[in-house]
Amino acid sequence: AQKITQTQPGMFVQEKEAVTLDCTYDTSDQSYGLFWYKQPSSGEMIFLIYQGSYDEQNATEGRYSLNFQKARKSANLVISASQLGDSAMYFCAMRGSGSARQLTFGSGTQLTVLP
Amino acid sequence: AAGVIQSPRHLIKEKRETATLKCYPIPRHDTVYWYQQGPGQDPQFLISFYEKMQSDKGSIPDRFSAQQFSDYHSELNMSSLELGDSALYFCASSLVVGGAKNEQYFGPGTRLTVT
Numbered sequence: 001a002q003k004i005t006q007t008q009p010g011m012f013v014q015e016k017e018a019v020t021l022d023c024t025y026d027t028s029d030q031s032y033g034l035f036w037y038k039q040p041s042s043g044e045m046i047f048l049i050y051q052g053s054y055d056e057q058n059a060t061e062g063r064y065s066l067n068f069q070k071a072r073k074s075a076n077l078v079i080s081a082s083q084l085g086d087s088a089m090y091f092c093a094m095r096g097s098g099s100a101r102q103l104t105f106g107s108g109t110q111l112t113v114l115p
Numbered sequence: 116a117a118g119v120i121q122s123p124r125h126l127i128k129e130k131r132e133t134a135t136l137k138c139y140p141i142p143r144h145d146t147v148y149w150y151q152q153g154p155g156q157d158p159q160f161l162i163s164f165y166e167k168m169q170s171d172k173g174s175i176p177d178r179f180s181a182q183q184f185s186d187y188h189s190e191l192n193m194s195s196l197e198l199g200d201s202a203l204y205f206c207a208s209s210l211v212v213g214g215a216k217n218e219q220y221f222g223p224g225t226r227l228t229v230t
Contacts, residue, residue, distance in 0.1 A: 033217060043203055045158070045221035091157060101209065101217060102148055102171055105157035 002027045002094050004106035011111050013082045020067070021077040021109045023092035029053075033095040034075040035103065036066065040088040048090075051075055082113045117141055119222035121206050127228045128196050136191040136225045138206030146170070147189045148219060149181060150205040158205060164189060165211060196229045203227075 003026040013019035025034065036048040051059045051066045059066040067076040079086055089110050093103040120139040128134050140147050146165045150158035160173035164183035175181075178196075183189040193200060203226050207219040 035218065037221070043226070044223045045205060045207075047218055047220060050218050095217060095219075101146060101165075101211060102160040102163055102173060103150075103158075103207075103219060104160070107157050 002029070002032075002096055002104045004092050004094055004104055006092055006106035006109050008109045009107070011109055012114055013079075013111065014114050015084060016081055018078060018080045019082055019111065021079070021090050021092075021111065023075045023077065023106060025073050025075060025092075025094050027073075027094065027096060029096045034066070034068070035093045035095065036064070036075075036077045037091045037093060037105075038086075038088045039091060039108070045091075049077065079111075084113050084115060087111060087113045119206055119208050119220055121204075121222035121225050123225060124223060125226050125228075127230065129230055130196055130198060132196050132229075134193045134196060134227060136193070136204050136206075136227070138189045138191070138208075138222060140187055140189070140206070140208030141220055144187075144208035144210050144220075146209050146211045147183055147187070148207040148209070149175075149189070149191050150207065150221075152203040152205065152224075153199075154202070156202075161191070193227075198229050201227060201229045 005024045032053045034051045038046045049061045049064045063080045065078045089108045092106040148163040149161040152158040161175040163171045167183045181191045203224045207221045209219045
């Protein structure tokens with residue numbers, strides 16, 4: 001079974017500063033994928049960034065980067081230069097190997113960017 | 116770029132009624148997933164289809180059924196609705212074959228309210 005843990009129910013960050021959202025995972029799969037999604041108050045689920053378990057380099061997508069530490073089973077999301085529009089719920093999710101392609105989500109972190 | 120389309124966006128039903136949610140995946144995507152997100156909860160996987168065949172099943176109640184049609188759109192049928200079925204229902208699609216990331220793109224969701 002796969003498990004995602006996000007230990008920060010809420011986070012605050014000042015505009016233009018960087019923030020790290022924590023995510024740890026547990027799986028017995030050798031091959032897996034880790035995802036971060038953003039969910040604004042409007043409800044849609046927006047894909048942000050992906051990290052494969054065999055990727056040697058940390059993923060980056062614009063202001064988003066993923067600090068992947070495989071031995072620690074952590075996949076923290078780093079948002080640089082926070083903007084007011086970054087205020088949202090952020091979910092870490094995992095996809096396992098084999099035929100089970102569905103995502104297992106963590107409980108989420110509510111990020112609030114302060115002006 | 117085309118996104119996942121879900122209809123209706125909002126639905127209000129009474130207890131014991133039935134509801135049908137529709138999902139139109141991104142063109143050429145071969146897999147559709149359904150997730151249920153209760154208030155303040157993370158999304159929970161319900162069911163998935165790969166090339167119109169059911170590929171995996173999660174915590175989907177027996178009162179729910181789903182199918183994927185020849186044009187790849189999918190429908191989630193919910194009967195004998197209960198108050199606890201009130202949730203945001205997401206459909207997501209991905210390209211599994213030949214898709215290294217298998218990232219899932221989510222639709223805007225259908226907000227179901229059962230009164």
